[in-house]
Amino acid sequence: MTLSGALVFTGNNLKTTAKRKMSKKTLVKLVFAINLFALLVEFGKCQKRSFVVNYDDDTFSKDGKPFRYISGSIHYSRVPKGYWDDRLKKMYAAGLNAIQVYVPWNFHERTPGRYTFEDDADLVGFLQKANDTGLLVILRPGPYICADWEMGGLPSWLLKDGTIKLRTMDTAYIQAVDRWMAVLLPKIKPLLYSNGGPIISVQVENEYGSYDACDHDYIRYLKNLFENAWGEDAVVLFTTDGPGNKMLQCGSLQGLYTTVDFGPGGDGTSQFNWMRKFQPHGPLVNSEFYPGWFDHWGMNHSKVAADKVTFTLDKMLAAGASVNMYMFEGGTNFGYWSGANSGYNPQTTSYDYDAPLTEAGDPTDKLMAIRSVIKKYAKVPDIPMPPATQKLAYGQTQLTAYGSLYDVLDKLTPYGPIKTDYPITMEAMQQNFGYMMYRTTIAITVKNTTLLDIPGIKDQGYIIINKVPMGIVNRNKPTGLNVTVSKGDILDIVVGNQGRINYGSLIADMKGIISNVTLGGTILKGLEIYSLQLDEFVSNIKPKSVLGFAITRPRHQEQLSVPTLYTGTMPDLPPDITQPRDTFLKMSGWTKGQAFINGFNLGRYWPARGPQITLYVPATILKPKDNVIVLFELETAPCNTASSCTVDFIDRAILNATVPSKH
Numbered sequence: 001m002t003l004s005g006a007l008v009f010t011g012n013n014l015k016t017t018a019k020r021k022m023s024k025k026t027l028v029k030l031v032f033a034i035n036l037f038a039l040l041v042e043f044g045k046c047q048k049r050s051f052v053v054n055y056d057d058d059t060f061s062k063d064g065k066p067f068r069y070i071s072g073s074i075h076y077s078r079v080p081k082g083y084w085d086d087r088l089k090k091m092y093a094a095g096l097n098a099i100q101v102y103v104p105w106n107f108h109e110r111t112p113g114r115y116t117f118e119d120d121a122d123l124v125g126f127l128q129k130a131n132d133t134g135l136l137v138i139l140r141p142g143p144y145i146c147a148d149w150e151m152g153g154l155p156s157w158l159l160k161d162g163t164i165k166l167r168t169m170d171t172a173y174i175q176a177v178d179r180w181m182a183v184l185l186p187k188i189k190p191l192l193y194s195n196g197g198p199i200i201s202v203q204v205e206n207e208y209g210s211y212d213a214c215d216h217d218y219i220r221y222l223k224n225l226f227e228n229a230w231g232e233d234a235v236v237l238f239t240t241d242g243p244g245n246k247m248l249q250c251g252s253l254q255g256l257y258t259t260v261d262f263g264p265g266g267d268g269t270s271q272f273n274w275m276r277k278f279q280p281h282g283p284l285v286n287s288e289f290y291p292g293w294f295d296h297w298g299m300n301h302s303k304v305a306a307d308k309v310t311f312t313l314d315k316m317l318a319a320g321a322s323v324n325m326y327m328f329e330g331g332t333n334f335g336y337w338s339g340a341n342s343g344y345n346p347q348t349t350s351y352d353y354d355a356p357l358t359e360a361g362d363p364t365d366k367l368m369a370i371r372s373v374i375k376k377y378a379k380v381p382d383i384p385m386p387p388a389t390q391k392l393a394y395g396q397t398q399l400t401a402y403g404s405l406y407d408v409l410d411k412l413t414p415y416g417p418i419k420t421d422y423p424i425t426m427e428a429m430q431q432n433f434g435y436m437m438y439r440t441t442i443a444i445t446v447k448n449t450t451l452l453d454i455p456g457i458k459d460q461g462y463i464i465i466n467k468v469p470m471g472i473v474n475r476n477k478p479t480g481l482n483v484t485v486s487k488g489d490i491l492d493i494v495v496g497n498q499g500r501i502n503y504g505s506l507i508a509d510m511k512g513i514i515s516n517v518t519l520g521g522t523i524l525k526g527l528e529i530y531s532l533q534l535d536e537f538v539s540n541i542k543p544k545s546v547l548g549f550a551i552t553r554p555r556h557q558e559q560l561s562v563p564t565l566y567t568g569t570m571p572d573l574p575p576d577i578t579q580p581r582d583t584f585l586k587m588s589g590w591t592k593g594q595a596f597i598n599g600f601n602l603g604r605y606w607p608a609r610g611p612q613i614t615l616y617v618p619a620t621i622l623k624p625k626d627n628v629i630v631l632f633e634l635e636t637a638p639c640n641t642a643s644s645c646t647v648d649f650i651d652r653a654i655l656n657a658t659v660p661s662k663h
């Protein structure tokens with residue numbers, strides 16, 4: 001504004017001094033030319049958006065002025081697209097000026113060389129919406145992201161031949177990274193801040209110092225890859241690592257801005273001192289400040305007290321730091337997207353995270369407390385916090401057994417089994433997620449009760465002999481089961497993938513059965529391996545078309561039955577409500593499996609393990625009526641014992657049930 005004002009003034013000056021010498025026509029032309037020039041300068045100024053690190057003043061600098069971000073993490077892959085707007089508006093109203101976003105590679109390239117950027121994977125649409133909302137973006141495009149997400153965002157097909165060295169300069173790995181980045185990086189380029197978009201900084205890899213490879217050539221390679229795609233100073237590139245010597249040494253690199261991550265507790269001084277050892281100048285940055293934490297199946301629900309969060313946040317903001325809260329909106333690990341930690345500890349479907357916005361995007365007291373702290377240091381928009389979305393307790397509904405695994409095996413495996421002598425992995429079968437079945441006919445004579453051992457079981461296996469369920473094996477032991485078999489019996493092992501490890505040195509977490517199976521010490525030979533195409537099959541189920549079979553009743557004392565599909569229809573909306581609303585599917589009484597509504601995979605359920613009991617059902621997947629529920633129950637349905645098979649739709653989440661002590 002000031003610049004163009006000055007030019008207009010000069011124009012007026014010219015007008016007065018030139019009055020006598022110029023004709024009126026020339027004058028008009030000149031004034032027009034000058035005004036055009038002023039416009040072009042104004043335009044040029046708009047284009048000269050800049051976001052850089054100011055090392056002299058220990059701050060970021062945005063368009064030449066000191067700047068710090070107060071940001072929150074949200075992952076588009078964990079929030080239905082129809083709710084992106086709602087969540088972003090709430091984050092803006094909370095006083096944030098930026099969001100931090102991971103790009104999960106495996107969400108976009110599910111088959112090698114085939115890319116998905118539609119619907120919930122519309123990355124550019126999401127970033128555009130953030131910009132429209134008035135939020136800047138800190139982008140974390142990986143390739144590895146951790147994120148408590150299946151395999152830390154790496155596609156499982158990388159493990160197909162089992163030899164790849166992930167997150168290193170390994171040729172096979174780098175070739176796959178190159179191909180993906182050649183698709184991703186051009187999409188990002190126009191959205192960089194300097195190009196008129198919201199992205200102020202881009203993280204290279206993720207907490208690389210926590211990975212034992214410590215391959216600086218690899219981090220340098222990624223740095224060059226980003227710079228070649230966008231230009232050398234197009235955006236601030238940075239790394240994030242835990243505050244410790246080994247982590248910062250292996251994770252940071254000359255030319256990339258070093259930041260740290262840590263949760264609430266102290267005042268942040270000791271952690272920022274670690275950052276200063278590796279990044280002597282520039283702004284203090286906590287790239288992941290944890291206002292909550294995620295859950296594992298079989299462990300207590302995580303809670304982080306709001307006052308603990310606000311105490312540390314206040315101290316960091318007082319110290320002038322830029323802070324990103326991880327997560328601000330956690331969302332849901334729909335489908336098979338939840339990850340696992342070594343141990344082996346799989347994460348729950350809900351990624352509520354005890355975050356300031358709940359899994360369903362509702363503002364919490366913690367959010368309001370955080371907003372009050374932000375208010376002390378920054379201008380918070382003078383708008384009301386958008387309210388929680390309306391929830392509806394649709395009520396109870398009856399489910400019917402649709403068919404057992406055996407009833408629909410031909411439909412679940414339209415191409416039939418693969419025949420092989422010894423087990424091959426899920427990845428070698430070119431299957432990413434879900435369930436498989438390994439079958440063999442016992443060809444040896446063994447003692448009456450014999451140990452069937454499956455040390456390579458990933459992750460849980462159901463042992464079924466002649467279609468009768470015998471028991472469960474698990475990678476967390478026991479991997480074996482004493483069975484009674486005779487020559488000629490058909491042994492089936494149904495295997496469930498519970499999510500690949502997303503953190504640490506064991507992320508090459510292959511699934512299925514990854515080593516030989518022995519019976520009484522003898523290696524079993526001659527297998528048929530079935531990839532169960534559950535999602536494709538379920539999306540075609542109509543609830544009325546029940547097959548009407550008799551459930552194979554359990555013989556085992558654990559009341560196991562063979563994996564079975566159940567279907568039903570959600571209760572109708574009450575007459576005074578016309579549009580679907582968010583609801584929660586309460587799985588009490590069921591044991592373990594996968595839940596779908598209208599073919600949308602809501603995720604894994606495991607109420608027998610806890611602490612998560614309800615699955616979030618976003619209104620975006622519901623119709624006004626005839627919503628089809630399908631459950632794939634692996635172990636025991638409520639109607640196996642006595643009562644009928646029902647589920648409830650309630651209006652609040654239950655994520656904190658107590659868990660059985662033996663886990």
Ligand SMILES: *[C@@H]1O[C@H](CO)[C@@H](O)[C@H](O)[C@H]1NC(C)=O
Binds near residue numbers: 196197198
């Ligand atoms: C992003 O928003 C700003 C205004 O805050 C606007 O100037 C810019 O053109 C927008 N960029 C895109 C890519 O929409």
Ligand SMILES: *[C@@H]1O[C@H](CO)[C@@H](O)[C@H](O)[C@H]1NC(C)=O
Binds near residue numbers: 298300659660661663
């Ligand atoms: C979960 O919390 C309860 C109550 O605080 C406690 O008794 C129990 O030991 C905890 N269980 C686990 C597995 O940590």
Ligand SMILES: *[C@@H]1O[C@H](CO)[C@@H](O)[C@H](O)[C@H]1NC(C)=O
Binds near residue numbers: 484
């Ligand atoms: C194996 O055990 C079952 C019951 O435990 C018994 O009925 C059967 O006779 C036994 N068979 C042999 C060959 O020992």
Ligand SMILES: *[C@@H]1O[C@H](CO)[C@@H](O)[C@H](O)[C@H]1NC(C)=O
Binds near residue numbers: 478482
């Ligand atoms: C199988 O039976 C043997 C002998 O009774 C026992 O020592 C072993 O613990 C059993 N194994 C499993 C996995 O139950």
Ligand SMILES: *[C@@H]1O[C@H](CO)[C@@H](O)[C@H](O)[C@H]1NC(C)=O
Binds near residue numbers: 422423514515523
């Ligand atoms: C299974 O055993 C066979 C025969 O000993 C061997 O050739 C094969 O490599 C083994 N497979 C695995 C996955 O260990």
Ligand SMILES: *[C@@H]1O[C@H](CO)[C@@H](O)[C@H](O)[C@H]1NC(C)=O
Binds near residue numbers: 656657658
């Ligand atoms: C779970 O959370 C609810 C709501 O905060 C609370 O009322 C309930 O007591 C909690 N249950 C357990 C088992 O901690």
